[in-house]
Amino acid sequence: MRRYFVGGNWKCNNTIAQTQSLINTVINKLVFDVNKVEVAVAPIFLHVPWVQANIQKNVQVALQNSSLTKVGAYTGEISVEQVKDLAIPWVILGHSERRQYYGETNEIVGKKTRIALDYQLSVMACVGEKLAEREAGQTTQVIQAQLDAIKKELTTALWSKVVVAYEPVWAIGTGRTATPEQAQEVHAFIRGWLKSQIGTQAEQATRIIYGGSVTEKNAADLIKQPDLDGFLVGGAALKPGFADIVAAAN
Template identity: 55%
Template sequence: MGRNFFVGGNFKLNPTTRAAKQALVKTLNEATVDPSVEVVIAPPALYVIPLRASLRADFKVAAQNCYEKSSGAFTGEISPEQLVDAEISHVILGHSERRTLFHETSEQVAAKTRAAISAGLSVILCVGETDKEREAGQTKQVVESQLQPVIQVLNEADWSKVVIAYEPVWAIGTGKVATSAQAQEAHADIRAFLSSQVSPSVAENTRIIYGGSVNAGNCKELAAQKDVDGFLVGGASLKPEFIDIINAKKA
């Protein structure tokens, strides 16, 4: 059974106006895309419900974050249950910006992942190393340390609800991109780690996608790699070239 190609568009804290959001949605709704690709769009929290209402039915909507509690006195947070009630299917967790800017630990990311899956959400789980860690030869060690707390709180069946996004921190928003060989090596290492720590079946079936300055110019070569099952796209998801990235596997 092949792994269905997956492309996520992470709008981050963009766009800044409703008019700009509507223009983006129009581009997406009118695009001709490969029907075999699973496409998930993650707008700012304010827009998840109106986007779900206005976006084409074959594209799904994700939140960019959620909390690990279902309700309570947690000002500014959104619970997994609220997202499910709003008919949002996915949530991005562990993005490097959450880890670095907001000091989320891998244990917190694991708690959020457990809560999200228990509520019925699918999770785009982000992992990746900094420039300094890569130069020190620590990519494999860092990524495994980020995955291990999640592995400890999930059951084998839960992994059907997880897409792992390998996003080297040094390539996010910098214009730098991992070479296809670097991406393939990291993805293969993740798959081997899942095989040893969870099961060979989970390793074979879990999609591992790449994020980090993906664009129309580099997406086809990256998509051709054996263990690259799609992309999590940042800045380019706000541009027309996002359609080319969705269609990266088309001949």
């Protein structure tokens, strides 16, 4: 009943020539059933217009971040009005790299999520625990606090435009993937949170995707988990193996 979702987060990688090559050799060759899986890729802001003009119609474009502030005197920012103007459908918010390197707190992520949704963007909202938090038995507590901060900002109806990305920080870019069981345990917790905090509709319809060292080697096993609705892929989204990850969800 839930359509799978696969996001490719290209992070701060690629020259324009490399992005063009990735689009031409991998992304535009993807073949998948849009009724089964939704695919979105997130280039750097500067490459977005070229990507929009050249990407195959079945793959959507996402941003890796959007602003807390609106149009105006905010040097260096790109506002959601400007994003909307470019008709970009998706944004990744709350990525652990934004939290870690740019001081994005749960509160900021919650507010950014509401502002993006106010401007009709759909949001991949990232949550996940650090290794020390997992080892201290605080995983669900950390994730609950991250989700609660988003809930504080959103009406129930807005959840239909949110995909929750569970990305354990210890698995991002490390080659250490969560086992299917570890992922399922947290995804089930998130689904339970959606049921108790937002409602049955959100519990059943919200996609919960997994991110953290997903590759073409582990995607097929992970996707078998009942509460895992797809992937947010970093490093492997820059390589031909991305096609196999999409195929695992197809």
